[in-house]
Amino acid sequence: MKNKEKKRIALIGSTGSIGTQCLQVVDSLPEKFEIIGITAMTNFKLLAKQIIKYKPKYVCIAPEKRAELERELKESSFKANFEYAEIADIVRREEIDLVVVGVPGFASCEPVFNAVQAGKEIAVASKEAILCLGKLLFEEAEKKKAKILPVDSEHSSLWKLIDSYPRENIKKVYITASGGPFWKHDKSKIENAPYEEVIKHPVWNMGVKITVDSALLINKAFEIIEASYLFSIPAEKIGVKIHPEAIVHSAIELKDGTFIMSAHFPDMRIPIMYAMLYPYVEDIPFEIPSIWEKPLNFFEPDFERFPSLLLGWRCAKLKEPFPCILVSADEVAVEYFISRKIRFWDIYTIVEKTVSYFEKNRDELPSPMMSIEDVKKIYEISKKKAKEIADSITKKT
Numbered sequence: 234m235k236n237k238e239k240k241r242i243a244l245i246g247s248t249g250s251i252g253t254q255c256l257q258v259v260d261s262l263p264e265k266f267e268i269i270g271i272t273a274m275t276n277f278k279l280l281a282k283q284i285i286k287y288k289p290k291y292v293c294i295a296p297e298k299r300a301e302l303e304r305e306l307k308e309s310s311f312k313a314n315f316e317y318a319e320i321a322d323i324v325r326r327e328e329i330d331l332v333v334v335g336v337p338g339f340a341s342c343e344p345v346f347n348a349v350q351a352g353k354e355i356a357v358a359s360k361e362a363i364l365c366l367g368k369l370l371f372e373e374a375e376k377k378k379a380k381i382l383p384v385d386s387e388h389s390s391l392w393k394l395i396d397s398y399p400r401e402n403i404k405k406v407y408i409t410a411s412g413g414p415f416w417k418h419d420k421s422k423i424e425n426a427p428y429e430e431v432i433k434h435p436v437w438n439m440g441v442k443i444t445v446d447s448a449l450l451i452n453k454a455f456e457i458i459e460a461s462y463l464f465s466i467p468a469e470k471i472g473v474k475i476h477p478e479a480i481v482h483s484a485i486e487l488k489d490g491t492f493i494m495s496a497h498f499p500d501m502r503i504p505i506m507y508a509m510l511y512p513y514v515e516d517i518p519f520e521i522p523s524i525w526e527k528p529l530n531f532f533e534p535d536f537e538r539f540p541s542l543l544l545g546w547r548c549a550k551l552k553e554p555f556p557c558i559l560v561s562a563d564e565v566a567v568e569y570f571i572s573r574k575i576r577f578w579d580i581y582t583i584v585e586k587t588v589s590y591f592e593k594n595r596d597e598l599p600s601p602m603m604s605i606e607d608v609k610k611i612y613e614i615s616k617k618k619a620k621e622i623a624d625s626i627t628k629k630t
């Protein structure tokens with residue numbers, strides 16, 4: 234489409250951290266975007282405000298929250314003129330040009346897959362969908378001429394670098410990790426880190442699930458696999474460096490010994506805007522602090538204190554369905570941690586044990602992974618095993 238035309242957007246997860254920042258981008262560039270559909274799970278108060286402001290045609294919220302949403306809209310004397318629709322239906326609508334997906338966990342798979350099947354452009358923040366659907370997603374995207382546009386800051390910045398250099402000249406790629414709140418802590422302190430400290434990320438203000446994953450660095454394990462799928466790079470050619478300032482998000486190493494780094498102030502609106510405007514680039518419409526005054530430090534990751542990171546290379550090499558097993562087991566373990574049933578370190582133990590179990594018992598899972606139904610089965614079977622392991626841990630403590 235031409236740069237002068239407005240992109241019509243379906244925003245999946247509009248009340249979350251990615252969703253609200255996507256709407257800030259829309260507010261900053263109103264001549265570029267129009268919100269056609271928005272969806273949330275339970276946050277009817279914020280969704281009502283968004284409906285009043287953006288007047289979408291389609292809305293989705295959990296059915297048990299509709300009455301509260303309608304009451305909220307009535308109280309503000311808003312004359313509602315939207316249609317309720319399922320997420321699967323919204324992302325497929327003819328009038329949608331771009332689908333933005335910012336839903337955590339396995340729940341992101343269907344919206345992403347449905348949008349791909351409808352041949353849309355999809356800005357994907359939800360790395361879990363990329364990991365779980367894997368090759369299936371990219372093959373379907375090719376068939377349906379859908380475009381998967383990365384939103385994660387590391388992958389967005391890597392995309393810019395990889396697009397600018399001939400593939401044969403790229404020896405290795407790197408993504409950075411801020412290290413989260415515990416990168417300097419002793420192992421014993423990390424093992425028993427309380428929930429309140431785990432959810433205090435030093436750089437990013439994100440949803441609870443990704444904040445927990447980031448503190449353990451399992452989020453970075455996801456991102457190794459995400460990069461491998463997005464850019465068709467073998468996992469062994471993807472490196473990770475700890476960079477507490479989170480200014481440099483990725484780098485490529487060229488054959489001739491040059492490193493090209495991609496940097497921006499850690500503000501998710503930058504990668505979100507890049508994916509939303511693609512293939513066009515506009516002047517940044519909001520104030521961003523300078524990056525030049527900060528020193529930049531880089532460290533090697535410590536696998537003794539952050540063994541979760543190794544699961545990224547391991548599951549990428551094991552190939553499908555292991556990235557999906559990783560996501561499913563992590564979803565269970567993080568839920569147990571948020572409900573205060575297990576210690577912080579137990580998340581790693583549960584995920585590692587689930588992966589190891591299926592390494593020895595591959596025949597319990599559908600193989601090869603041919604359809605979204607297979608992916609759902611893998612998710613259910615892995616979750617069941619992860620729950621058994623989690624319950625055995627809770628009984629011991």
Ligand SMILES: NC(=O)c1ccc[n+]([C@@H]2O[C@H](COP(=O)([O-])OP(=O)(O)OC[C@H]3O[C@@H](n4cnc5c(N)ncnc54)[C@H](OP(=O)(O)O)[C@@H]3O)[C@@H](O)[C@H]2O)c1
Nearest residue numbers: 246247248249250251273274275276335340358359439440
């Ligand atoms: N936040 C970041 O800076 C960031 C950066 C890179 C990547 N990501 C990725 O982006 C995704 C979203 O992260 P986030 O931090 O934005 O999460 P978040 O703040 O928790 O927001 C999640 C959004 O999804 C909705 N939602 C939750 N569960 C759902 C379900 N089962 N079905 C449909 N909608 C559901 C929520 O609705 P309610 O508000 O009504 O519950 C909310 O709108 C994750 O995959 C994360 O890894 C996030």
